[in-house]
Amino acid sequence: MTTKNVLIALIMLAVFIWIDKLLSKHHYDVMCLFDPRTYNGERISIDERNLSKNETVYISGLGDFNQSDLETASKEITEVFGFKCEIIDPIKTTLELYSDNTRKLDMEKCESVLRPSNKTIYITNEYFADENVSGISMKNGKLVLASNTCNHLKKTIFHELGHTLGMDHCDNNKCIMGTRNIMTCNDEFCNNCKTKLKLK
Numbered sequence: 436m437t438t439k440n441v442l443i444a445l446i447m448l449a450v451f452i453w454i455d456k457l458l459s460k461h462h463y464d465v466m467c468l469f470d471p472r473t474y475n476g477e478r479i480s481i482d483e484r485n486l487s488k489n490e491t492v493y494i495s496g497l498g499d500f501n502q503s504d505l506e507t508a509s510k511e512i513t514e515v516f517g518f519k520c521e522i523i524d525p526i527k528t529t530l531e532l533y534s535d536n537t538r539k540l541d542m543e544k545c546e547s548v549l550r551p552s553n554k555t556i557y558i559t560n561e562y563f564a565d566e567n568v569s570g571i572s573m574k575n576g577k578l579v580l581a582s583n584t585c586n587h588l589k590k591t592i593f594h595e596l597g598h599t600l601g602m603d604h605c606d607n608n609k610c611i612m613g614t615r616n617i618m619t620c621n622d623e624f625c626n627n628c629k630t631k632l633k634l635k
């Protein structure tokens with residue numbers, strides 16, 4: 436009887452651990468497709484980077500978007516990073532931007548079609564084909580895609596902008612550069628990351 440109970444307890448424990456593992460893998464990086472281990476694009480290194488207030492970040496809508504999101508993003512980026520922001524003409528989506536047979540944006544296709552001349556953040560209300568991803572910073576370090584489908588647009592933009600400014604993921608999962616669930620992190624950089632970014 437006791438052996439049977441122990442066995443049942445062990446099986447339950449194994450199932451619990453398996454489910455937990457499955458869930459944590461699922462939520463590894465809810466917000467972002469950026470992976471420093473596989474990233475082979477050019478990135479501005481933190482040291483070389485010029486956090487000049489004169490630098491302009493361009494903001495554009497992509498497909499379905501809210502104009503108010505562009506305006507809010509513009510204000511917050513200027514406030515936090517000191518960059519000037521300029522809202523430019525939105526991009527209408529065409530079939531070639533979507534994953535085959537779906538109404539979800541294919542990020543690789545977006546990357547090849549959207550060719551910004553400078554740092555551009557595209558904001559959209561549309562879903563990406565990879566359902567766990569709400570944002571991506573592109574390989575050339577000049578383009579950020581941010582989706583408001585998770586209702587955490589500011590976190591997504593700041594996280595991805597952090598990558599384009601040379602930041603890797605942060606071990607502090609309360610930090611906006613953390614790799615855990617976007618819902619549970621704070622909506623600002625931890626002190627460590629603030630120092631690296633030379634933010635106050």
Ligand SMILES: [Zn+2]
Nearest residue numbers: 467468469594
């Ligand atoms: Zn990331």
Ligand SMILES: [Zn+2]
Nearest residue numbers: 605610625628
């Ligand atoms: Zn951090």
